[in-house]
Amino acid sequence: MTQALTPLSLPPVPREFGFFVDGKVVPAGTRDLSERRSPAHDVPVTRIPKCTTADLDAAVAAARRAFEDRRWSGLGGAARGAVLLRAAALIRARAEEIAYFETLENGKPIAQARGEVMGCADMFDYASGLARSLHGDSFNNLGDGLFGLVTREPVGVVGLITPWNFPFLILCERVPYILASGCTLVVKPSEVTSATTLLLAEILTEAGLPDGCMNVVTGSGSSIGQALIEHMDVDMLSFTGSTAVGRRCVEAAGRSNFKKLGLELGGKNPQIVFADADLDDAADGVAFGIAFNAGQCCVSGSRLIVERSVAEAFAQRVQAKLARLRIGDPLDETTQVGAITTAAQHDIILGYIQSGQEDGARLICGGEVLDTGEGRFITPAVFTDVTRDMDLARDEVFGPVLVILPFDTLDEAIEIANDTVYGLAASVWSKNIDTALTVTRRVRAGRFWVNTTLAGGPELPLGGFRQSGWGREAGVYGVEEYTQIKSVHVEIGKRTHWGE
Structure with missing residues (x-):
């Protein structure tokens, strides 16, 4: 090219x-x-x-x-x-x-x-x-x-x-x-x-x-x-x-x-992170998974299901990654995150960010309209204190909005991951092969990634x-x-x- x-x-x-x-x-x-x-x-x-x-x-x-x-x-x-x-x-x-x-x-x-x-x-x-x-x-x-x-x-x-x-x-x-x-x-x-x-x-x-x-x-x-x-x-x-x-x-x-x-x-896709993962790699993947295409992606990793012992520190890593993203003019060669494609979707995303806070979720970063003088841009949002019954945790937002749901055991992680009407995609981050294969087998999703996300090629099917x-x-x-x-x-x- x-x-x-x-x-x-x-x-x-x-x-x-x-x-x-x-x-x-x-x-x-x-x-x-x-x-x-x-x-x-x-x-x-x-x-x-x-x-x-x-x-x-x-x-x-x-x-x-x-x-x-x-x-x-x-x-x-x-x-x-x-x-x-x-x-x-x-x-x-x-x-x-x-x-x-x-x-x-x-x-x-x-x-x-x-x-x-x-x-x-x-x-x-x-x-x-x-x-x-x-x-x-x-x-x-x-x-x-x-x-x-x-x-x-x-x-x-x-x-x-x-x-x-x-x-x-x-x-x-x-x-x-x-x-x-x-x-x-x-x-x-x-x-x-x-x-x-x-x-x-x-x-x-x-x-x-x-x-x-x-x-x-x-x-x-x-x-x-x-x-x-x-x-x-x-x-x-x-x-x-x-x-x-x-x-x-x-x-x-x-x-x-x-x-x-x-x-x-649609999808409400989980990114499941265990404490034994390479947490730097996982944080990069989670940030990429929610911010890629401004979160307007059916396989976007919008639910971060993370082991409780590392949840707070891992959230800070993700925040740091998102804070360094270059958001703005998509015709600029260095831009990583562009605009929200339609005005209607822009309003839907902002509506979920507002309703999530009204429901008691805590916004720890992002979720703001980025004023560039023209166009529609939203900084990636991360929510904690999210319960599984909130719309923010259940609905496909189709924007750069990540919710964090901690877990204590492998079975609980799988249960949270499967607690959705969807089953489009999922990722697991762990260096333990037994853990990774168990999650891959038991989480219901048509596309699955192990220690990566949003990867693939023409050889593998989608659905x-x-x-x-x-x-x-x-x-x-x-x-x-x-x-x-x-x-x-x-x-x-x-x-x-x-x-x-």
């Missing part, structure tokens, strides 16, 4: 985008435009069309034509893989542009955005191999007269709804795997962070993806998103967002065509237990998620006639 040689500046005018259907950019025309203002600078940076349900119908129809005529699913895995490899190279070539618009619309630091974009290219590389290696099974043990096959077939047209917190990363944790399976898709990005999704559609077309295989419609979740969830000609829906909206996806699928669902939803979702994304499991299994029975020789 080519780094910017001069400090990045804001665009003089907002960039106008169309939407993307059947391999072409569709200009906004007479449609209303949604103007996105940078959450860090409060200046307009992009203008995106507000699509209509007729636009959505056209996008789904294009995806259906592309699927049914087998222009993509009928290709061999090598041919599909070659397109994904070319897309990876093009993502790397345009990484600076993608990262720039990711930062402008989302508010995350440019250095973080660059790292995410390069990780996304890796996902396309990895998925290209899965397009070639995806396979079924055979059964040669059914007797001399019968041979059995199990085949995997693409599920069909996939609707993909992505959130505003990791617009390009979450998109690329899904798109290459969906395409590797042979499916076609219609994407509805968040209305506040649509630019990089539209850039990916252009990149895939340039890489050789046939027209109609990836379509992007833009607009609000309440109109276009809901219509995509309910669409009768969409075979599967992948949604990433809150558990409340995920529940509406389940209800809508039942009311429409019983489409298959993949859901990655949650309980109200954190259904299904898995990424890895070989992420390709299989977008397939249907068919059993094939092959008669060998002449049939024994019925009744004779």
Whole structure:
């Protein structure tokens, strides 16, 4: 990736985008435009069309034509893989542009955005191999007269709804795997962070993806998103967002065509720290886990469950780490924590900080609006004297708010960790292998980290237990998620006639 040689500046005018259907950019025309203002600078940076349900119908129809005529699913895995490899190279070539618009619309630091974009290219590389290696099974043990096959077939047209917190990363944790399976898709990005999704559609077309295989419609979740969830000609829906909206996806699928669902939803993720851990490493991981992406992360480590004998001293280490964070302009190369992405989320975070204090929790640091003269910034907050029944300890705040819950025994730590409706992610910090493995086995979470947090790569699947979702994304499991299994029975020789 080519780094910017001069400090990045804001665009003089907002960039106008169309939407993307059947391999072409569709200009906004007479449609209303949604103007996105940078959450860090409060200046307009992009203008995106507000699509209509007729636009959505056209996008789904294009995806259906592309699927049914087998222009993509009928290709061999090598041919599909070659397109994904070319897309990876093009993502790397345009990484600076993608990262720039990711930062402008989302508010995350440019250095973080660059790292995410390069990780996304890796996902396309990895998925290209899965397009070639995806396979079924055979059964040669059914007797001399019968041979059995199990085949995997693409599920069909996939609707993909992505959130505003990791617009390009979450998109690329899904798109290459969906395409590797042979499916076609219609994407509805968040209305506040649509630019990089539209850039990916252009990149895939340039890489050789046939027209109609990836379509992007833009607009609000309440109109276009809901219509995509309910669409009768969409075979599967992948949604990433809150558990409340995920529940509406389940209800809508039942009311429409019983489409298959993949859901990655909320989390209230524990960071479990034992006294025998490397406490400096653990403090760094806990600070990173709550402050990364300004805490706007579904796998954010928002509950610190720490052994009581070291709880007070460990809290001081975490405070010291958070105090040194560089918060501010995300276009500054040295910034570590950027802006809160939406005004609504900014108010929600501040509301939890206030209500937590009213409920009796003690704020020991942070939780303040950082006055930079422009934009929305909140300093990471840490609460002690938290009880497990408080909203602060149970709800997904989706911001830089950490609660501390002490424990005395291993069993108590596991009990506290599992005391949630969620099960998305968890971390344990201990140098005792027995302790670490016991916690890993008994804490219910789809992603688990031992002596680290928020680590990973395209090889491992993503997803949650309980109200954190259904299904898995990424890895070989992420390709299989977008397939249907068919059993094939092959008669060998002449049939024994019925009744004779």
